[in-house]
Amino acid sequence: MFPDHKPRSFLDATALARLASVPFFARQPMLGNVSGRHASPHRGSSVEFAEYRKYVPGDDLRRLDWRAYGRTDRFYVKEFEADTNLRLCVVLDTSGSMNFGSGGVTKIEYGRRLAASLGYLALEQGDAVGLACVAKGIVRNIPPRRNPAHLSTIFDVLEETRPSGETQLAEVLHEIAETVAQRALVVIISDLFVEPNILESSLQHLRFRRHDVAAFHLLDPAEVTFNFRRPMRFVDLEGGPAIFAEPNEIADRYFKALDEYLTRLREVMLASAVDYHRVSIDESFEQVLMRFLIGRTKASGVR
């Protein structure tokens, strides 16, 4: 796990051990190179019977079902489901706003934990893991690989990445939808401070590319409760103009804006069939991940 024995701040071995007991499934057939745990759109050589098919010349005679021929005097080929691995593409938002955290943990730190744990879990069950750190564009991009050593590279990148710059999530997701090969699991870890309507098209793009999309929406408790007493000067972490506000005065309108945004975002996520998880960063990431994994277990087997 730690090839060079370097402790990573975002890894919790005991939590990972507990999480490893739950398999990490995709919700839809994946296209992998090797055998794995996930359903494939193709027929293969698993133990799970799929169907009988009429023999056509050119089919491998070894796969002819002689018993069926004995009963029906016709040639049938017996087909089985194929099991394959998946390509997990973690998209981590590293824009400036991810540097916010009121309770000691910043969003980026929380995102690192989620990304690292997911990467570890996926690689553990033989899936390929890639990482894209995005802000205004794609800052770092590591294509998915199955190699266990690859995990170390990912951890390094996670450790080195620093939040800065604006969020241009929609454009970046369009790009990722095109560059990542079809039928991958795309996990977006971000505060999603983008207009939901703009985000909708990029999510639809991902869906069109047959990607299984999951999103961890990171919110700080301070952003939800907004319980400031004194007048505040809010400095934009992404370099925009600062805003001076009297919290008492602005709170009701802030909540209204927040409420509208969250409602609309949920609608967009539902419409785009995104596995959407709203996460308050004071929650334990282990529980968040457990909820995520169990949700996928129930939905497994969908083809």
Added chain:
Amino acid sequence: MSFLHPLLLLGLPLIALPIIIHLINQRRYQTIQWGAMMFLLAANRMSRGYSRLRQWLIMAMRMLAIAGLIFAVSRPLASGWLGLTAGGRPDTTIVLLDRSPSMQQSGAGVTQSKLDAARRQLAQTLSMLDPGRLVLIENTTRAPIELESPDGLTQSASTESVSASSDLPAMLGAAHDYIQANQSGRTEIWICSDLRENDWNSDSGRWQTLRETFSEFPQGVRFYLLAYPQTPESNLTLRVTDVRRQATDEGADLLVSLRLAREGGAQTTQTVPIQFEIDGARSQLSVELSGAEFTLKEHRIPIDKTRQRGWGRVSIPADANLADNQYYFVFDQPAPRKTIVIADEPQSAQPLRLAAAVSTDPKTPATADAVDVEQLASVEWDQVALVLWQAPLPEGDAAQTIQTFVDRGGRVVFFPPRNPTPAELYGVHWESWVNSPEEVPVDNWRGDQDLLAQTQSGAALAVGKLEIRSYCKLAGELTSLATLRGGAPLLARAPSNQGGVYFCATTPAASDSSLANNGVVLYVLIQRAITEGASVLGTTRQLVAGEAAKDDTTTWHGLAAPDGALSTEYAFQQGAYEEGERLLAVNRSAAEDQAPVLVDQRVADLFRGLDFSRVDDTAGGASSLVQEIWRIFLIAMIAALILEAVLCLSRPVRATGGTA
């Protein structure tokens, strides 16, 4: 609105405290690195409507609460008529209290009189205002009385009602003298009055002087007029015009003449029981009053034959004003009617002596003695009622003697000498005789008063039938009682303190006039003069309250004095008194009945140029002149605080973004 502690109002800038705290709070802002800017931007774009209003309301409520507190501790007083008393408390407060009989009038439907209301209101107001040194000047003695506390206004006997009229200019003069003598600082003068013209003498020239002298005080004098100008809806006044004792065959009668007057609009017929009390014995007479006035002439009341002198009281039932419902009188045997005739010419002396020597009442002897000018010193002046003088005007000792006689109340009628001298008496001297070829008629004469007034039955004297053949012209300032054609006076009155000096421009001699032939006018004239002159000789006197103030009343003994009247104030209280041998009756002045109320503009004119404010109060009014209203401000403060709390609490329900 004024304040008892106006200095505390200096704290009013504290109202700005919430704003200052708000600004300081804004200065103490925190800076925070913030990610979710999109919501803040969206919030800023949204309409601020109610939220902003609520903030302002909360701020306003806080300011209101502080203002309410400051106003409450400043102890505000209601009723703005006190004006800006914010200058601090006065050094001296002088109360001028009009306690004349008209102030005894009670308000509609209540028994409290104007005077009681004024005393109560003043005591209440002054005890609230901290009057400094409190000085009372009332209308009788006009001597400044220092009161220890405003309660003295309701408790002191010096503030009770009296029968004497007030003289506001004199009272203001006394206040002026007090301020000058005591070098008092800022002074407030409170005048309590019902604005009756006879009390205020608004035409008096003294007002001009008062205005000038008061405005000269550098410390500033402020006038407050607490006025009770309401006139009663209906009020009866009773006045005895004449009382005579007349012996009859059976015994004696008292002839009482009185006048009953009605004030107010009611003109319905009214039965008024009039009660007579003579030395304690009562009798009653009911009269029908249909007009504004009723006159009773010589109502006979039988009295004991042996009773030569005594006192009496006439009263009517209580009405709107208690002070004018009774009238006191004293009676005695008529004084001897003695006349001195000093005449150059026998033809004049004879008719004069005859006219003076025949008494109107056979029971009262009348004498007329002819004396020479040189014998004047030997005359017993104490018993003389009238002097008839047909000779050159007296000079030297003789003039002095006549003047002394007139000053003590005697009457003198001068007739012209045949040869006028330039001698002058009372500013009048004879000029020259005018012999007219034909008789000069009398053009007009005063039939309403004085010597030529109409008879008691209302018939005019036959002055017009007199034939004047020659007359002597008069020079000097005179009030003409009868005027000849051409404007020369026939009978005139010279100005004197007691008003008892008459000049007749002709003599009763047959060559001059028909005064002697047509003897009625001369007889009436002389008899009336004798009656007036004799009225001061008797042992009884009818006094007008307040006008006998110079007399020492400590020797007076009350026969029928009102309850609680101080013996030092007998001269101001209506009643019957005894002083040695003399009987005295004190009553309110005639002007006190039906005196008009000054119009508002006139009152304002009297105080023009002075610091003056006025309030009209009513007798029996329940409301106080000034009221402390700090409670209202305290309640306003509490209300503001509650509202502020409600506004702070009523934040919109928070949109809780639940985590998925």
